[in-house]
Amino acid sequence: MEKIKVLDVFSGAGGFSCGFEMAGCEIIGAIERDKWATDTFRLNHPASKILLGDIETFTNDFLRKEIEQPDIIIGGPPCQGFSVCVKNAGDPKDPRNSLFIEFIRMAQIFSPKVMVMENVPNIAKAKTQDGRKVIDIIKTEFIKLGYNVYYNILAASDYGVPQMRQRFVLIASKEKLEEPFPKATHFVAEDESDNHGDLLRCPTLWEAISDLPDIEAREGAEVMAYTKPATNDYQKMCRNEASELHNHLAMKHTKRLVERFSHMTWGQSVSDIDDDNLKQRKRNGNGAVSDSPYDQNNRRMHPDKICHTITATFYGNFVHPYKNRNFTAREGARIQSFPDTYVFLGKPTVVSKKLLMKEGRTAEAFLCQYSQIGNAVPPLMARAIAENIIRQINFTEEK
Numbered sequence: 001m002e003k004i005k006v007l008d009v010f011s012g013a014g015g016f017s018c019g020f021e022m023a024g025c026e027i028i029g030a031i032e033r034d035k036w037a038t039d040t041f042r043l044n045h046p047a048s049k050i051l052l053g054d055i056e057t058f059t060n061d062f063l064r065k066e067i068e069q070p071d072i073i074i075g076g077p078p079c080q081g082f083s084v085c086v087k088n089a090g091d092p093k094d095p096r097n098s099l100f101i102e103f104i105r106m107a108q109i110f111s112p113k114v115m116v117m118e119n120v121p122n123i124a125k126a127k128t129q130d131g132r133k134v135i136d137i138i139k140t141e142f143i144k145l146g147y148n149v150y151y152n153i154l155a156a157s158d159y160g161v162p163q164m165r166q167r168f169v170l171i172a173s174k175e176k177l178e179e180p181f182p183k184a185t186h187f188v189a190e191d192e193s194d195n196h197g198d199l200l201r202c203p204t205l206w207e208a209i210s211d212l213p214d215i216e217a218r219e220g221a222e223v224m225a226y227t228k229p230a231t232n233d234y235q236k237m238c239r240n241e242a243s244e245l246h247n248h249l250a251m252k253h254t255k256r257l258v259e260r261f262s263h264m265t266w267g268q269s270v271s272d273i274d275d276d277n278l279k280q281r282k283r284n285g286n287g288a289v290s291d292s293p294y295d296q297n298n299r300r301m302h303p304d305k306i307c308h309t310i311t312a313t314f315y316g317n318f319v320h321p322y323k324n325r326n327f328t329a330r331e332g333a334r335i336q337s338f339p340d341t342y343v344f345l346g347k348p349t350v351v352s353k354k355l356l357m358k359e360g361r362t363a364e365a366f367l368c369q370y371s372q373i374g375n376a377v378p379p380l381m382a383r384a385i386a387e388n389i390i391r392q393i394n395f396t397e398e399k
Contacts, residue, residue, distance in 0.1 A: 009075035013372035019382020036346030036366035115172040147172035150180035158184035159384040182388035206303035217253040217325035240339035248330040261324035269299040312374035337380040344369040
């Protein structure tokens with residue numbers, strides 16, 4: 001049977017596509033502006049037509065010529081303030097003046113059966129300057145195009161992702177959906193005796209990463225061998241018959257930072273350290289102790305709980321449960337539910353983009369591996385969304 005064809009816009013490294021591919025779909029194309037994220041997408045989806053550039057610069061005719069007709073379009077338009085592309089174009093927080101309109105334009109061009117949009121939960125509460133709800137405007141635009149619109153906030157852990165992550169999901173479907181969103185398949189256990197009937201227990205952080213090679217700060221490699229067997233179903237799923245491990249390179253921490261981490265127990269951050277000799281210092285403060293250390297930086301995660309939200313800057317957010325170092329990119333990918341066969345390109349980390357641009361280092365001003373992973377839709381969550389849609393819609397009747 002012919003596979004359901006999916007186009008991924010604002011695709012990033014391809015977590016959304018990875019999940020839809022797990023559900024049996026064919027990823028026919030992607031549109032992304034970041035070069036390193038595009039390199040990652042191309043490596044992992046070699047059969048896809050990938051357009052690198054700003055989506056606003058691609059005309060309707062060009063897109064129709066370059067992209068095969070999709071059955072489903074997925075994407076996560078950037079949400080930073082719904083910024084205006086043209087000065088004085090109107091309300092800067094009106095989604096019709098932002099990249100959200102580009103997502104809607106894809107519906108106008110291709111008229112697929114389904115559009116799936118992912119974003120931050122706060123978009124459900126966001127309002128324009130004149131008090132209108134942003135989501136009401138987006139919904140109205142889709143209704144004008146003949147879509148039934150549904151939206152909700154989903155928890156990734158409900159679908160087996162070992163992470164506290166909530167995302168806003170909007171589905172616009174030409175057919176009415178009785179159940180637009182997938183039912184939970186997993187629950188987060190409070191203790192070992194916790195039971196929720198037919199639901200599976202969501203893996204813990206340690207269950208997600210414990211089979212990865214033991215490495216300390218400054219150790220590891222972009223390509224290395226497995227040193228331990230998989231010990232649970234989640235690890236076996238992530239290995240996905242991989243013959244080698246990628247992106248498991250630890251941060252090059254200073255001895256002082258490693259020593260600082262060694263004084264932290266589960267749940268503690270750098271702000272909890274009592275030893276003044278190990279506390280953070282004020283920037284340009286001649287060695288003075290910082291009186292306002294950022295509480296979310298470098299918090300040691302608990303091994304027997306699900307992880308906190310993996311963000312674009314997770315290389316500085318979390319400390320390994322047992323090692324005195326931050327997570328590797330691969331550990332973050334495991335927590336996001338990427339298979340080990342999904343390889344991330346580009347540098348592991350980069351310094352401030354503003355600094356890179358100021359110094360003319362434009363070849364380095366792209367999304368690093370950590371940012372690509374943190375920005376992604378968790379593949380297991382995406383797969384659940386895809387499978388729920390596929391079981392309700394006949395995509396073959398017009399083919």
